[in-house]
Amino acid sequence: MPHAFTSDSRRWRAEGRRRGARAANRRLFHRRTRGRGSMRPLARIGRLSAAFLGSNLARGAIAFALSLVIGRTLGVERFGRWVLCTTWASMLTVVADLGFGVLLPRDGARSDACHGRLLGGALASRLLLLVPLGAVMYAAAPRIAADPESIAGIRLGVLLGATGAAYGCFGALFRSQPAWVPTVLIVETAWSAAQLAASSVLARAGAGVSPLVLLATIVQLAQIGSGLVLYAMAFGARDPIRRPSWSETAALIRRAIPFAASGLVANVQARVGPLMLGYLATPAEVGIFAAASRCGTVARLAPGAMFAGALPVLSGEYGRDRRQAHRTYGSFNRALVAVTLAVAIPYVAVAGPLLRLVYGDAFSKGAPALMWMGIALLPAVTNSGRKIFLYAAGAETIVVRWSAAALAIQIAASALLMPLAGATGAAVSLAIGEAAIWWPLRRTVEQSKNEEIATTAGKLFRLRSQRSLRSVS
Incomplete structure (x- = not known):
């Protein structure tokens, strides 16, 4: 995994340099070419x-x-x-x-x-x-x-x-x-x-x-x-x-394959809980987990809408000005965390009454599962936000690798916890899988930010050196 991650990072950085060369030069020499009346990126994401x-x-x-x-x-x-x-x-x-x-x-x-x-x-x-x-x-x-x-x-x-x-x-x-x-x-x-x-x-x-x-x-x-x-x-x-042409179609399919793989991993991750519960636990546990999952799906509506709004804006910003894209992502991530906490805390606090209200008294046993889903919401949503940024930056292969790692960890944890804790074990396994990749994804985004700062500083240094040489000559 580390070796593959490093090679993917090198390919991503090379692709980023090719895509961002023109934008970087425009940023150094024409900082004010963007329209003053245009809507700010974060406002566009909100809209x-x-x-x-x-x-x-x-x-x-x-x-x-x-x-x-x-x-x-x-x-x-x-x-x-x-x-x-x-x-x-x-x-x-x-x-x-x-x-x-x-x-x-x-x-x-x-x-x-x-x-x-x-x-x-x-x-x-x-x-x-x-x-x-x-x-x-x-x-x-x-x-x-x-x-x-x-x-x-x-x-x-x-x-x-x-x-x-x-x-x-x-x-x-x-x-x-x-x-x-x-x-x-x-x-x-x-x-x-x-x-x-x-x-x-x-x-x-x-x-x-x-x-x-x-x-x-x-x-x-x-x-x-x-x-x-x-x-x-x-x-x-x-x-x-x-x-x-056939060659253009084949090239486009090759570019889309990582996104297809990421979608496949996400679909398996969403379904592995009830499928493994059906094999390792009882049908009642499957029903309890399904009820808690439905409530969790509602909690993801607002973050999901934010992801859909963020991808085109971040992608456009990354193509024009990568430092601005990082700043926009930082503001977006803070807003995302605030929205997620506002949604997750009530789920953890009133899990039992919520399930009784929606599904009836028989489903109140699912309160611990819903609480753990609320706890898992923060790392899951922040991970998804980082994946959106990495998509915009052209690092989709890295997203696929860490998503697959989270799925593998979730499956392993489910095999251990589901026989002991049923639906609660399934929810805890989901939280473990998302928490396990939280730091690697954060490090990847920070690494790209630091590299962009270093690249821009180097360009500025070379520009000033050239100006100094011209003045001396």
Whole structure:
């Protein structure tokens, strides 16, 4: 691990020097070239975070209302079929992500980004994976489900998953443009509301699972159309969507692989607790842990919105002025810690009453697990903030390595603690895994800051030396 970490650090520093050469020179000779009327980076992060949080809350409420309408209208059995079909479609979308959900916001925020090439490459890359995966899912539908309605719904889910993955490229790219984020989020929320209204009409008219899945596909196609219109408005003819060559597509996929690996590790980390509990403990412990996890998910809403707002801003700042990017990250990290403490302390203080209020008296046994999740929230969120900065700095391979290390530590701790403490042991294991990588990630960020200060000081020294030589001559 140390040797690999060192080699990754060297590659990262070399890449940072190549990317930041022009920005560093502009910073030394033209310190005041940036517009005075522009919004400060931290203010932009706050604005974007508020937009993402509002959108997440609104779309979460719409999704809940949609499930409520369909569940009450179709009944338990047909509602279960609808959930099965949409879950398979969602899984296809997630598998086809290939890491572009993070790569596009990061690279699209660079001042020298070619947005048409990025979008075209992402669409082509996802299409290469969607065609074989969709064919397998279509053919395997009779093995996934037994009844004809579910089989038809799963096959339509192939289209739903593919259109969702295609629109995801537009959504991810627009998240790199802070000025367009509120507009895009409003459009996405409006289409979700339209799906809710149309689904309500269809369900009350007696439509089954397949028409509802088809409607969701049509909504995704409409979102793609909206994305094309917004892209033309944002970038116009100066940066049209381009069809990439095979070599360009392969290069883009290679750049996205670390982000895909990081997403895979995060998904395993989120699911390893209940999966191992199911094997090492009782179903009751799985249920208690799931209830505590749902409460923990709510606690992450505000930090998650802050991460979404921070990535494009930090990436853009790092491409222009790396010292300013470090200063922005420092302010962002302090705000992140304050928000996390404001959320985590109540969870630790009122874990038992909260679980009784939400789930009932039977779940009050999960209070210790929820308390430990609240304790784990601070290192987990600060670690995620550092990962966002390292993503912006082009150090995604380091993020993957330390995320994998945290997962391995969590699994080892779970194997020891779950047989003894059940759901509480699972929560403690999560805290141990995040705490174990807290210092290494902090050291990595500080190391990059110190190297940037030294690099800038060296440039200033050379500049002054050249001026002195000229004056002497």
